[in-house]
Amino acid sequence: MSEMVSIIGTRPEIIKMAPLIPLLDKEFNHKLIYTGQHYDYEMSEVFFNELNLRKPDHKMNINPNYSLEENEACSKPVAIMLNETESIVKELSPELCIVLGDTNSTLIGALAASKLKIPIVHIEAGLRSFDLTMPEERNRIVVDHLSSLLLAPSNLAVKHLKCEGLNQAYVVGNTIVDVCTRLSYEASKLREFEKYDLKFKDYLLVTIHREYNTREDVLLNIFHALMQLYEIRMILPIHPRTKQKLIELGAWNAIVDETHVKIIKPQSYLKFLSLMQGSKMVLTDSGGVQEEAITLHIPCLTLRENTERWETIYNGANRLIGVKPEKVVSMVRQAWSDEEWIKKVATVKNPYGDGYASEKIVSKIIEEYSKLKALCKT
Numbered sequence: 477m478s479e480m481v482s483i484i485g486t487r488p489e490i491i492k493m494a495p496l497i498p499l500l501d502k503e504f505n506h507k508l509i510y511t512g513q514h515y516d517y518e519m520s521e522v523f524f525n526e527l528n529l530r531k532p533d534h535k536m537n538i539n540p541n542y543s544l545e546e547n548e549a550c551s552k553p554v555a556i557m558l559n560e561t562e563s564i565v566k567e568l569s570p571e572l573c574i575v576l577g578d579t580n581s582t583l584i585g586a587l588a589a590s591k592l593k594i595p596i597v598h599i600e601a602g603l604r605s606f607d608l609t610m611p612e613e614r615n616r617i618v619v620d621h622l623s624s625l626l627l628a629p630s631n632l633a634v635k636h637l638k639c640e641g642l643n644q645a646y647v648v649g650n651t652i653v654d655v656c657t658r659l660s661y662e663a664s665k666l667r668e669f670e671k672y673d674l675k676f677k678d679y680l681l682v683t684i685h686r687e688y689n690t691r692e693d694v695l696l697n698i699f700h701a702l703m704q705l706y707e708i709r710m711i712l713p714i715h716p717r718t719k720q721k722l723i724e725l726g727a728w729n730a731i732v733d734e735t736h737v738k739i740i741k742p743q744s745y746l747k748f749l750s751l752m753q754g755s756k757m758v759l760t761d762s763g764g765v766q767e768e769a770i771t772l773h774i775p776c777l778t779l780r781e782n783t784e785r786w787e788t789i790y791n792g793a794n795r796l797i798g799v800k801p802e803k804v805v806s807m808v809r810q811a812w813s814d815e816e817w818i819k820k821v822a823t824v825k826n827p828y829g830d831g832y833a834s835e836k837i838v839s840k841i842i843e844e845y846s847k848l849k850a851l852c853k854t
Contacts, residue, residue: 480504481565482574483588484532485511485581487523488764491745492576492600494527495654495834500574503838507533507568511557511581526744527655534564554580562588571852572845575619576600578612578763578784586619595848597841601626601645602633603763603784611687612763613784624851625844627837630787630827648836649829652764656749656771657831663749672711672738674754680708680808681755682737685715689761689779694799695721698779699731701804708812710759711738711751757811757818766794767828775821777811779804787827792820 480500484493500506510532524531536557557580565573565588573589575582576599589596601620605613620626620642628634629650637645669676682702689695695718702710722728732739743751749768752758757775758765766785769776776794788794797807811817829836841848 479507479568479570480572480574481507481509481568481570482576483509483511483561483565483581483585484576485513485584486577486579489576489579489581490523490529491527491655491764492651494523494529495651495658496599496837497529499834499838501530503842507570509534509561509564509585510536511561511584512536513557513579513581522744526746536560536564554584557581558584558587561585562591565589565594566592570594571849572597572841574599574841578603578616578619580611580615582619583615586622590622593852595624595851596622597625597627597848598623599627599648599837600629600650602628602630602635602637604633604636605782605784607782609688616784624848625841627840629829629833632787632790632827646840648840649831649833650767651833651837652767653771653826653828653831654834655745656768659746659749660753660772663746664753666747666750667754668743668747668750669711669754672740674709674711674738676754677756678709679755680705680710680812681751681758681760682710682712683715683758683760683762683765684712684718684779686761686780687717689799690717690721692721692725696725696727697801698799698804699727701801701808702737703731703734704801704805705808706736708808709736709738711740711755713740713743713748713751715742759808769793770821770824771826771828773822773824775811775818777808791824791827792817793824 484490561584573585573594574597575585586596598619603616607613626637626642626645627648628645631647634645634647684698722731752768752772752774755774758769759777761779763785766776766778766788770788770793777797778794779799780796781798783796797804
């Protein structure tokens with residue numbers, strides 16, 4: 477059997493690789509490397525258990541003081557993890573390396589494979605926010621240009637790649653659709669919103685975690701806006717980085733005491749899907765949540781000036797509202813009462829595929845394998 481490695485390190489990567497890993501295991505001598513970028517139980521290991529994902533073949537023990545998640549602007553943790561990843565990949569000596577997305581783990585995996593002259597398959601290739609101040613955007617561009625096979629989630633993503641002279645790209649869809657579709661019924665039975673005394677389709681699900689949005693002035697502005705939206709019930713699974721920043725700013729206790737905003741710990745994937753299914757709409761800065769929202773036909777408001785998920789904007793399921801308090805307040809209130817928009821989102825076509833992206837990815841890798849193998853260490 478052919479040798480292959482996949483490198484993951486964060487919650488989104490675990491979720492999106494979950495339906496793909498069993499298929500790769502079946503077709504290849506496939507090894508899984510976990511970098512530990514998301515290093516605590518609630519942000520990572522709970523998802524391995526809940527999604528019935530097998531244990532990684534290699535798991536790095538990252539020092540939380542050097543977390544890739546908390547020190548995105550620092551080169552030291554990236555260098556440490558690159559060195560360890562390269563050592564593992566060199567020992568395994570695979571013929572192919574698979575990475576997904578745009579995280580530092582994605583970048584590290586691609587750099588390690590490139591240094592060792594191992595062909596790279598990039599899943600979720602071609603996403604572009606056109607904002608180079610974002611670490612994820614820089615990661616996406618570098619990884620795409622290092623890769624030998626680019627598997628894109630949409631036609632638009634392929635167009636982005638072709639504009640950069642990258643023609644070895646194919647549309648396969650997004651595996652998040654596979655996951656949401658297959659877990660939707662199980663999640664709906666949980667009715668998680670009832671545990672927090674929330675009414676079905678009468679609350680706003682909020683997530684905030686991006687590095688830019690956790691800067692002092694930006695984060696305080698966002699929460700200032702949320703406090704003004706007192707007429708809307710909200711639930712916010714708090715990201716560790718966001719919580720830590722609020723504590724440092726001395727704002728944590730005041731926010732926790734707000735009656736219309738329910739702060740809860742990070743949720744398992746099924747529980748989070750259940751909360752999304754029960755919500756009227758979502759307010760987020762997460763790329764993955766934008767994808768999940770359109771898959772579940774939930775209206776989405778994005779706390780950013782741009783997005784790499786432009787398809788959700790063009791399809792009318794998502795709106796960019798920025799982070800200025802006045803604009804956030806006005807646009808959330810306007811959207812909350814826009815019943816026509818809510819009805820439109822309920823019928824919008826998903827640009828990320830039919831729920832069989834995983835099968836299409838494996839099929840394309842098998843189809844291209846001989847060409848990719850010929851590139852190995854040449």
